[in-house]
Amino acid sequence: MDLTLAIAILVTVVGAxxxxxxxxxxxxxxxxxxxxNLGVEGMMLIGAIAGFVxxxxxGNPYLALLAGAAAxxxxxxxxxxxxLSLSANQTATGLALTIFGTGFSxxxxxxxxxxxxxxxxxxxxxxxxxxxxxxxxxxxxxxxxFSFIMVVAIWYFLHKTRAGLILRAVGExxxxxxxxxxxxxxxxxxxxxFGGAMAGIAGACFPLLLTPQWxxxxxxxxxxxxxxLVVFASWKPFRLLAGAYLFGLVMTMELYAKAGGGPLSVIPxxxxxxxxxxxxxxxxxxxxxxxxxxxxxxxxxxKPFLPxx
Amino acid sequence: MPYRxxxxxxxxxxxxxxxxxxxxxAVKPGEIHALLGENGAGKSTLVKMIYGIxxxxxxxxxxxxxxxxxxxxxxxxxxxVGMVFxxxxxxxxxxxxxxxxxxxxxxxxxxxxxxxxxxxxxxxGLLLDxxxxxxxxxxxxxQRIEIVRALLLDPKLLIMDxxxxxxxxxxxxxxxVVLRLLAQQGCSILYISHKLHEIKALCDTxxxxxxxxxVDTCDPREETSRSMAEKMIGAGLRDIVRSxxxxxxxxKLVVSRLSTHKTGHFDVPVNDVxxxxxxxxxFGIAGVAGNGQNALLDALSGEIVSDDxxxxxxxxxxxxxxGTTKRRKRGxxxxxxxxxxxxxxxxxxxxxxxxxxxRDRLGMVIMGLLNSGAAKTYTGRVIAxxxxxxxxxxxxxxxxxxxxxxxxxxxxxxxxxxSVLVVSQPTWGVDAGAAAAIHQALxxxxxxxxxIVVISQDLxxxxxxxxxxxxxxxxxLSASRAVGDVSVEEIGLLMGGVHQSVEASDAVPA
Numbered sequence: 001m002d003l004t005l006a007i008a009i010l011v012t013v014v015g016a017x018x019x020x021x022x023x024x025x026x027x028x029x030x031x032x033x034x035x036x037n038l039g040v041e042g043m044m045l046i047g048a049i050a051g052f053v054x055x056x057x058x059g060n061p062y063l064a065l066l067a068g069a070a071a072x073x074x075x076x077x078x079x080x081x082x083x084l085s086l087s088a089n090q091t092a093t094g095l096a097l098t099i100f101g102t103g104f105s106x107x108x109x110x111x112x113x114x115x116x117x118x119x120x121x122x123x124x125x126x127x128x129x130x131x132x133x134x135x136x137x138x139x140x141x142x143x144x145x146f147s148f149i150m151v152v153a154i155w156y157f158l159h160k161t162r163a164g165l166i167l168r169a170v171g172e173x174x175x176x177x178x179x180x181x182x183x184x185x186x187x188x189x190x191x192x193x194f195g196g197a198m199a200g201i202a203g204a205c206f207p208l209l210l211t212p213q214w215x216x217x218x219x220x221x222x223x224x225x226x227x228x229l230v231v232f233a234s235w236k237p238f239r240l241l242a243g244a245y246l247f248g249l250v251m252t253m254e255l256y257a258k259a260g261g262g263p264l265s266v267i268p269x270x271x272x273x274x275x276x277x278x279x280x281x282x283x284x285x286x287x288x289x290x291x292x293x294x295x296x297x298x299x300x301x302x303k304p305f306l307p308x309x
Numbered sequence: 310m311p312y313r314x315x316x317x318x319x320x321x322x323x324x325x326x327x328x329x330x331x332x333x334x335a336v337k338p339g340e341i342h343a344l345l346g347e348n349g350a351g352k353s354t355l356v357k358m359i360y361g362i363x364x365x366x367x368x369x370x371x372x373x374x375x376x377x378x379x380x381x382x383x384x385x386x387x388x389x390v391g392m393v394f395x396x397x398x399x400x401x402x403x404x405x406x407x408x409x410x411x412x413x414x415x416x417x418x419x420x421x422x423x424x425x426x427x428x429x430x431x432x433x434g435l436l437l438d439x440x441x442x443x444x445x446x447x448x449x450x451x452q453r454i455e456i457v458r459a460l461l462l463d464p465k466l467l468i469m470d471x472x473x474x475x476x477x478x479x480x481x482x483x484x485x486v487v488l489r490l491l492a493q494q495g496c497s498i499l500y501i502s503h504k505l506h507e508i509k510a511l512c513d514t515x516x517x518x519x520x521x522x523x524v525d526t527c528d529p530r531e532e533t534s535r536s537m538a539e540k541m542i543g544a545g546l547r548d549i550v551r552s553x554x555x556x557x558x559x560x561k562l563v564v565s566r567l568s569t570h571k572t573g574h575f576d577v578p579v580n581d582v583x584x585x586x587x588x589x590x591x592f593g594i595a596g597v598a599g600n601g602q603n604a605l606l607d608a609l610s611g612e613i614v615s616d617d618x619x620x621x622x623x624x625x626x627x628x629x630x631x632g633t634t635k636r637r638k639r640g641x642x643x644x645x646x647x648x649x650x651x652x653x654x655x656x657x658x659x660x661x662x663x664x665x666x667x668r669d670r671l672g673m674v675i676m677g678l679l680n681s682g683a684a685k686t687y688t689g690r691v692i693a694x695x696x697x698x699x700x701x702x703x704x705x706x707x708x709x710x711x712x713x714x715x716x717x718x719x720x721x722x723x724x725x726x727x728s729v730l731v732v733s734q735p736t737w738g739v740d741a742g743a744a745a746a747i748h749q750a751l752x753x754x755x756x757x758x759x760x761i762v763v764i765s766q767d768l769x770x771x772x773x774x775x776x777x778x779x780x781x782x783x784x785x786l787s788a789s790r791a792v793g794d795v796s797v798e799e800i801g802l803l804m805g806g807v808h809q810s811v812e813a814s815d816a817v818p819a
Contacts, residue, residue: 162410165407165411168400173398173400176400179394180411180412181414297404
């Protein structure tokens, strides 16, 4: 395998991994606050159509990302209102949000089918990306750098700031946090909105980075992979980075196998396509087997908060 | 000098209850003041108003002579009120340092906060590693976090809500040293407890509440435990009545070389535990929480099934391989420590909760169909005999207060007349009158020929109740001793894990 092919594969892996990573980072923060939002896939689709529409009409990809984030926040607020203000079941509400997002995005996107947009351009000048090493380092669009910055920023926020400590405390023991005087519901609303913004940005990455047109269900289950990844990463940002790239790599293998090149095509591309989902199931099974060995799960994950007095 | 805290005519009303009725008392600077009363006497409500969690409907609170309005706990902390709750508000997955930082209102740089934490710990001898995770700490150590957290705010009044219920006698002594030192430096302490001998040993003044009203303010050093208890319950205290000429029968429950496997990260298994309990005997197991009591109870009740059929035998019949239902059928009933969710299902009615444990022994299921009439009659009997405050058999278990649910659960098992009863914390959170009733019921059950195992952290209870006593420490059970031959000091040392001081002749040479 020559260097150019290796670099081409690497660049594809980065592209495939980024939306998963961004969405999973958002969900990680949400879950650390004790809320399980299974609506990531739905929020991504809503972010994808919002991003697509803005890119189509303005051609400004940064505006498109912002629109994706804003749409994701709006979708997450539906979830937040039902689960945090009305104490609805989080699992059921999250599933409903995904179904809603799928339908809503399909409806909103129906008049845009088969109409192309321009892809987001690399952040740095092309001259920097001419050399192969330069291409690996400087050849990407903004969201890729954003995802890396967010890994560090979220780690720093959770472990080095007071606000992050409060967020973890709320996810760990909501009653105690309440009795000390922190607003459990307020903290969780902010976390859920952050998760919505990240899922929306992740969704907008699909038309901006991967396929420059609107396609129904274009996120293709990546939101579910993001949810599984958070568990796989034991709620730790750097493990999430590793996990996202592992899944990105497997997904890229599928593309190359489909293209019929080299040793990968020994295994049918359908098997490769199924691989990320099989890996997700395997990971979840493995983790539930060794549940006792401190899986690091936030103790209040998925439980509605009702103040005792 | 003005009083540090002065309450005048404090009244608080809840729907249907007058929790505090015109209560007045005052605390001097540097005074250790006891607040005494049974469950539901209104102590917690009163303290919650001082700490700003609730507001009084009438009356005034003066602080250093000034009338104050304490709107929330933040206001209280600003005045200089610190509180150590009975149920710790700690975050298990976080470190000691993080837990303390969360409780601070002011934003202090981490390095400075750590220095201040270490300074307070050294000053009061409350040693702990600030970077340990709370989940790895004992209950006594967890309490130290709460105390350090309160002391960091330089409180002028420290409220302690039943602080010793989970400590060993030695830990209690160490706590008292800290509290006396604090009082010497001018900090007032409001000390809530059921344990009257502790109040005699520690407090300068005692205010006694009964049914929301102030009964008396007295000097506990001039009272006897009995006289204070009688003021609390407003009647003469009933002693445990033991029938004359009681004789123990043959060994009924025999446990030999019982061990369990470690299941969870923080679980303490039992290791090679052997003892036997005769018919008519009450066998007490003392020990600090988290030393394998839960595993022992589960292994006896059948929640954990043994590998060895002879590890647990009843009248010579092996029970080791049987689960809870089969053990119950053969006459071994058990009451676990956790009332809500383990001993009872909160969302079920009391009647349904009776069916859960009594169905086989009392024929509440016929051909797979529930005999709800029988369940209702039996539940009604439990409610009447054990003075459970509930609307009736159709009330849900979750609607009962902790003490009342405990009475119901104890009654449900005792009235089944099991030949062996294993109970954990039989009077946890139950007031003096009800505790005496539960104790009497256990003694009567033993007198009728049952063998009883009582696992408790309350030494006074075990000394009053048991015929024989052993101590569990790190999953191992000490040799059994007749209650008359053993001193509180010896038991305290065993609870702390010092084995050699007792029964040196039993020690195996290394």
